[in-house]
Amino acid sequence: MRRTARAIINHDALVHNFNRVKQLAPKSRAMAVIKADAYGHGMVQTAKTLQQADGFAVACLKEALLLREAEVQQPITVFQGFHSAEELQQAIKYQLRPVIYQPHQIELLEQNAQGELSVWFKVDTGMGRLGFRPEEVNEYWPRLERCQSVRQTGLMSHFANADQPQHNSNQQQIDRFQQLLGQLKIETSLSNSAAIIAFPDIQGDWVRPGIMLYGSSPIINRSAEELGLQPVMRLESEIIAINHLKKGDAVGYGSEWLCPEDMAVAVVAIGYGDGYPRHAASGTPVAVNQQRTQLIGRVSMDMITIDLRNTEQVKVGDTVELWGEQVSIDEVAASSETIAYELLCKAAGCRQL
Numbered sequence: 001m002r003r004t005a006r007a008i009i010n011h012d013a014l015v016h017n018f019n020r021v022k023q024l025a026p027k028s029r030a031m032a033v034i035k036a037d038a039y040g041h042g043m044v045q046t047a048k049t050l051q052q053a054d055g056f057a058v059a060c061l062k063e064a065l066l067l068r069e070a071e072v073q074q075p076i077t078v079f080q081g082f083h084s085a086e087e088l089q090q091a092i093k094y095q096l097r098p099v100i101y102q103p104h105q106i107e108l109l110e111q112n113a114q115g116e117l118s119v120w121f122k123v124d125t126g127m128g129r130l131g132f133r134p135e136e137v138n139e140y141w142p143r144l145e146r147c148q149s150v151r152q153t154g155l156m157s158h159f160a161n162a163d164q165p166q167h168n169s170n171q172q173q174i175d176r177f178q179q180l181l182g183q184l185k186i187e188t189s190l191s192n193s194a195a196i197i198a199f200p201d202i203q204g205d206w207v208r209p210g211i212m213l214y215g216s217s218p219i220i221n222r223s224a225e226e227l228g229l230q231p232v233m234r235l236e237s238e239i240i241a242i243n244h245l246k247k248g249d250a251v252g253y254g255s256e257w258l259c260p261e262d263m264a265v266a267v268v269a270i271g272y273g274d275g276y277p278r279h280a281a282s283g284t285p286v287a288v289n290q291q292r293t294q295l296i297g298r299v300s301m302d303m304i305t306i307d308l309r310n311t312e313q314v315k316v317g318d319t320v321e322l323w324g325e326q327v328s329i330d331e332v333a334a335s336s337e338t339i340a341y342e343l344l345c346k347a348a349g350c351r352q353l
């Protein structure tokens with residue numbers, strides 16, 4: 001028996017969104033970011049669907065090895081690189097492209113005598129997470145360049161605030177990156193989804209789209225629809241009960257929501273155990289039989305309650321969309337104090353295998 005809650009993946013929409021990336025960054029190659037099980041959409045399946053991708057990017061070596069096992073042939077960038085001599089050997093054997101951001105990784109490359117690989121040298125231009133600091137580049141860049149096993153090096157960095165294009169750290173990061181790049185004739189990669197859209201002039205050789213491939217808007221206050229992106233995941237479940245409550249009756253844990261009038265309330269088989277956010281507030285949109293209505297009361301582990309006022313002909317067994325074509329995941333994220341990235345990752349368990 002399958003669970004009632006299900007996440008359905010629209011592979012055509014995924015391809016559409018990838019093509020949208022290519023339209024927005026026509027001169028760049030695009031590595032589709034498929035870490036975290038392709039943001040909950042299924043890593044291998046997503047890679048197979050995006051045959052036309054110029055490359056892929058994952059967080060860790062283990063993910064990259066799964067892709068090679070599945071015979072994915074494109075270049076694969078590994079954001080967290082390698083951490084030991086054995087992992088470096090695997091990166092070489094499977095022709096992965098690790099990101100180098102720690103002196104220890106350069107030491108491992110210096111000690112390695114076997115094989116060749118391409119790498120990314122990551123600089124921290126202001127994100128404060130992974131990367132050599134600008135003042136360290138003079139020391140570590142030449143050492144990396146001298147490594148016998150390094151065939152090709154690219155320069156990579158990552159934005160902290162590209163989702164707010166007006167944020168003043170963005171230009172500072174761009175300036176630092178360009179200063180470090182100087183006259184080097186090497187490949188560059190700087191842009192995540194938000195930057196692809198917000199800073200078209202600095203797309204560089206490789207763009208790194210993640211969230212936009214999955215149809216969520218990477219930019220605050222702009223909708224996915226206006227950016228030409230299509231939702232890829234539809235999260236849905238079914239109504240398992242319809243209750244006719246009286247004015248003043250309470251709904252759910254904490255008795256927080258009180259019926260303002262006599263009304264019908266439906267119970268839907270999905271909750272935070274399935275990845276629907278527990279913090280979704282009353283008023284979060286849902287859709288039943290193509291009609292938008294709202295969540296009311298607190299989210300339980302495997303049930304929610306929804307308002308059936310202003311809906312017609314709803315019965316037990318009907319399908320409810322939590323996000324997808326009728327309810328944008330960005331709306332749900334906004335009323336749940338989170339971001340679409342987290343919602344998508346957490347719904348991975350609802351995917352139909």
Ligand SMILES: *Cc1c(COP(=O)(O)O)cnc(C)c1O
Pocket residue numbers: 033035079158191192193194208209210211212218
């Ligand atoms: C996750 C990630 C991306 C993709 O970011 P989106 O905002 O999902 O487009 C790009 N680059 C790096 C280094 C990342 O970790």
